[in-house]
Amino acid sequence: MTGFLLAGGILVVALAPSGWACFSGGAVERVAALELSGVLVTLALLAISIGMGRPAFVDLALAAALLSFGGGLVFARFLERWL
Amino acid sequence: MIAVLHGVGAGLAVASAVLALLCAAGLAAMRDAYQKLHFVSPPATLCAFLLAAAVGLSGAGTRATLEALLIAAVLAASNGVVGHATARALWVREHGRWPPRADQVRALRDGEDG
Numbered sequence: 176m177t178g179f180l181l182a183g184g185i186l187v188v189a190l191a192p193s194g195w196a197c198f199s200g201g202a203v204e205r206v207a208a209l210e211l212s213g214v215l216v217t218l219a220l221l222a223i224s225i226g227m228g229r230p231a232f233v234d235l236a237l238a239a240a241l242l243s244f245g246g247g248l249v250f251a252r253f254l255e256r257w258l
Numbered sequence: 259m260i261a262v263l264h265g266v267g268a269g270l271a272v273a274s275a276v277l278a279l280l281c282a283a284g285l286a287a288m289r290d291a292y293q294k295l296h297f298v299s300p301p302a303t304l305c306a307f308l309l310a311a312a313v314g315l316s317g318a319g320t321r322a323t324l325e326a327l328l329i330a331a332v333l334a335a336s337n338g339v340v341g342h343a344t345a346r347a348l349w350v351r352e353h354g355r356w357p358p359r360a361d362q363v364r365a366l367r368d369g370e371d372g
Contacts, residue, residue, distance in 0.1 A: 189275070207291055217329060222309060255351070
């Protein structure tokens with residue numbers, strides 16, 4: 176399970192460049208970085224829950240995947256119509 | 259044999275994470291939104307399925323494996339929809355309407371050729 180913890184740590188580190196991209200560039204560039212951040216958080220939650228030996232917490236990753244989908248669509252629609 | 263499978267699972271998990279890290283660095287390095295959007299797809303498709311395979315090989319249980327596969331399927335399916343919506347929003351912000359006119363498509367194609 177240490178491999179999963181290592182993977183979770185790498186995925187959390189990967190949030191740094193993605194988070195930096197969220198704070199630079201135009202609005203659509205930031206939304207693209209936010210979408211990648213949602214994917215990274217989902218994968219990190221999955222890897223950490225398996226690495227910690229708590230498979231029940233995989234539900235959190237599933238919830239994050241579904242919520243980031245809805246959030247990405249709302250941001251895209253908002254950018255297209257009002258911003 | 260089981261130890262070998264667990265080792266392969268851990269290796270797949272780490273490979274998936276490293277690929278996601280490279281894609282995050284690539285997204286931060288690209289200049290415009292169209293280029294950045296391409297770097298969202300590999301973590302949402304390849305990395306997610308690699309991690310689901312790793313969960314299956316690590317012996318975490320049938321339910322966790324099925325949920326990991328479901329997460330990978332949700333990410334892969336939603337990535338295309340959200341990516342298209344974002345690219346369309348960018349096009350509308352730049353050109354004012356969707357779908358693009360024939361002359362706009364022709365100009366894009368000529369620009370790529372030239």
